[in-house]
Amino acid sequence: MRHIISLLMENEAGALSRVAGLFSARGYNIESLTVAPTEDLTMSRMTIVTSGSDDVIEQIMKQLNKLIEVVAVVDLTDGEHLERELMLVKLRAVGDAREELKRMADIYRGRIIDVSDKTYTIELTGTGSKLDSFLLAIDRGLILETVRTGSSGIGRGDRILKL
């Protein structure tokens, strides 16, 4: 099953490679991994999207907790949560396609953030599957380039991950 793991860790050089190294050394899957400092600059927040059986996920959580620089870990998929990913996609936009692509961007609540006479660059946020479905909805031949950040996750309501 797909799990979204959120963790807080010391914002120190090498901390990221400890997490990445753990996943590769123990053969765990990583679908995506995002990290950036929090409002407290001594700490970074990481979101890891992974998949595995319940036993594997349990080990992943324990092994992450065991890393000395990891302050707190939660499996967001254990409860209500929000998940967002940002995608920038550059599309070939000439002739009729210009109108059509603008309409598609609107449907998906995307924004055109850069325009040239042959291209549009569209910014889109949402769950990973929403971004996937946008890409599927567009004629493959028009897609020039895509960049995705990987998912960031946060608990709903009072569910808070903080030191």
Place this chain on the structure above:
Amino acid sequence: MELTGAEIAIRCLQEEGVEYVFGYPGGAVLFIYDALFNQEQIKHVLVRHEQAAVHAADGYSRSTDKVGVALVTSGPGVTNAVTGIATAYMDSIPMVVISGQVPTSYIGEDAFQEVDTVGITRPCVKHNFLVKDVKDIAITLKKAFYLAKSGRPGPVLVDIPKDVSNQKTEFNYPSTVNIRSYNPDKHGDVGQIKRAAQLLIEAKRPMIYAGGGIVLADAAKPLTELVRLLGAPCTNTLMGLGGYPATDNQFVGMLGMHGTYEANMAMQNCDVLLAVGARFDDRVIGNVAHFGSIPRKIIHVDIDPASISKRVKVDVPIVGDVGNVLGDMLAVLHSSKQKPDPTALAAWWKQIGEWRSRNSLAYKNSTELVKPQFVIEKLYEITHGEAFITSDVGQHQMWAAQYYKFNEPRRWINSGGLGTMGFGLPAAMGVQLAHPDATVACVTGEGSIQMNIQELSTCKQFRLPIKVIALNNRYLGMVRQWQEFFHGNRYSESYMDALPDFVKLAEAYGHVGIRVDKPSDVEGALREAFARKNDLVFMDFQTDPTENVFPMVPGGKGLSEVILAEDL
């Protein structure tokens, strides 16, 4: 007064009460060696290869309860040390390794003797640090010692660039350290401990399986008390030997791949299993599905939550220090009105007695060929079971574990998790330095000893009267055994040709060498060797080359699917 980074590092070691540093100098640690030169409190042991420095620090630590310390230079110094660090990591040995690094401004430039030490060692340390500012040396070393020793112990590496070791700052050694992201649980959950105690008291066929955690936590006493109170059988893993007295009737021997028949059968057939400081290793449980085919309740006590339910699902997990948890469990049991059921226990012991009567460690002695088991039995007799025994890896290791009965913890020192050939001799150096008056023997094979034989020179320099017991079967015996059993007798590269004359070799290093090739000479030669209190004696026992280790549970098989010597 301001001190250099190097001086600060040495002062930190002094503050930690470090007696010995095992190391080897080089460019990146010159300032640190200079600081060592100017003081007398810490003694430096110059090894002949960095791997040996780490193993010696490791042996020192295993035989005491202190943190071992090794010091190596950058680049090849570090890469040579990696095997030692990984060995300590796999067996959870507390250790601090200080490595030199190229100056900070050179890092990343493929500088002379530069390697990414933090990167190379990351997967085999509990934690590591690169110190970029002289002001951080003291706090980093404080953290390193704290991390190495607390929670699940392990090696911690501190990488110090050369320029940092020469910069100056005020020295203040912090008296305490707090790492917000690191808070190992010391005490087990009270409710869980009560549940566990209840299960144990109601058990019809209880079994206690105790591992290296008992030794690491110095919890042999509460374990022994608990086993006696419950009247249950107790087994130790290879790493736990000595955690429960081997000569006690409730001890059923080591379990696992080369464990006794009774230990493995009791493990398989118990109804309540208490696992303490043991991690259900694949060499212990063999086939997990086969083990799970018989229902039993499992209680697992471990300080590392990641050890629990990793390979085997457990019913009552208890995270905490075994010493504390066993103490709390004893308190619950003492205050309980219920007692273990004597009728059930009697039936259980009767069954165990039947398994025991198979005498699975019996071997056929010979008047012509020296049997390795016989050598260990005699070694046990002559040293009254009181020696510190280190070992290398292979058949000789298993025979030492099976036939030397350890009644106390920290006497049996071997590489279990990584299985590192070359561990035995340098580890013995650390043990002998920690216990200058004790009898220390290294049981080894002609293959393993050659992986760190250069340390005979270190032993000479530091006058370490270790007794090297080489069970020389002219084979990489453990490999040969697998080839005999599972590869149709095709002995691919397991024969050691062109062996040195070990007697002459010992003499060349300034030691005493004795060769023994007749069973009738074994005892006399051992007596002679151990009478030489001040000499290192290298004993080359020419043993039966075809002898195998029994019992054996082949890899991937269940604990009851064992091959016994009598089967062949």
